[in-house]
Amino acid sequence: MLKGSKNATPLSEFIAKQIARLQGVRTQAEISADAGFNSVNMISMLASGKVKLPLDRVLPLAAALRCDPAKLVRLALQESVPFEVLQVALKDSEQTKNWATAVAVATQTVMAEAELAQLGKMLASIKARAGKLETRMHDLTESLGRLADETREPSAGE
Numbered sequence: 001m002l003k004g005s006k007n008a009t010p011l012s013e014f015i016a017k018q019i020a021r022l023q024g025v026r027t028q029a030e031i032s033a034d035a036g037f038n039s040v041n042m043i044s045m046l047a048s049g050k051v052k053l054p055l056d057r058v059l060p061l062a063a064a065l066r067c068d069p070a071k072l073v074r075l076a077l078q079e080s081v082p083f084e085v086l087q088v089a090l091k092d093s094e095q096t097k098n099w100a101t102a103v104a105v106a107t108q109t110v111m112a113e114a115e116l117a118q119l120g121k122m123l124a125s126i127k128a129r130a131g132k133l134e135t136r137m138h139d140l141t142e143s144l145g146r147l148a149d150e151t152r153e154p155s156a157g158e
Contacts, residue, residue: 008049011079012048031043
């Protein structure tokens with residue numbers, strides 16, 4: 001991969017280095033097949049940062065690249081899972097001892113918090129609009145009252 005590529009990520013750079021290390025030993029077609037990809041192009045797209053590595057392909061790709069699977073997993077997770085999810089998951093994994101469950105729970109928690117924040121913004125917007133509508137209705141009611149007073153025929157006693 002070219003340095004300074006706009007799509008470069010730590011994961012794509014790592015993959016590119018592993019491919020370069022295996023040059024002359026393994027072809028990209030062999031790496032792609034061993035990793036379970038249907039297209040040879042997937043390896044070059046991963047190395048260039050054009051596509052994200054599906055998490056279910058991390059371990060097969062590590063084996064195909066003959067690299068440290070833990071490092072590849074870490075880089076793939078950093079790219080795929082929001083940082084705040086990882087923070088919550090790592091904290092919770094100490095209690096549950098089940099990292100996958102902790103990630104799932106943390107993801108749901110962060111997503112729920114984001115949804116709640118979005119709902120809060122929507123509610124505030126609705127309240128603001130309701131307040132404006134209430135003010136407009138009050139102004140219209142006063143205007144109608146004045147108009148009714150102005151158009152009322154004077155009574156015989158006036």
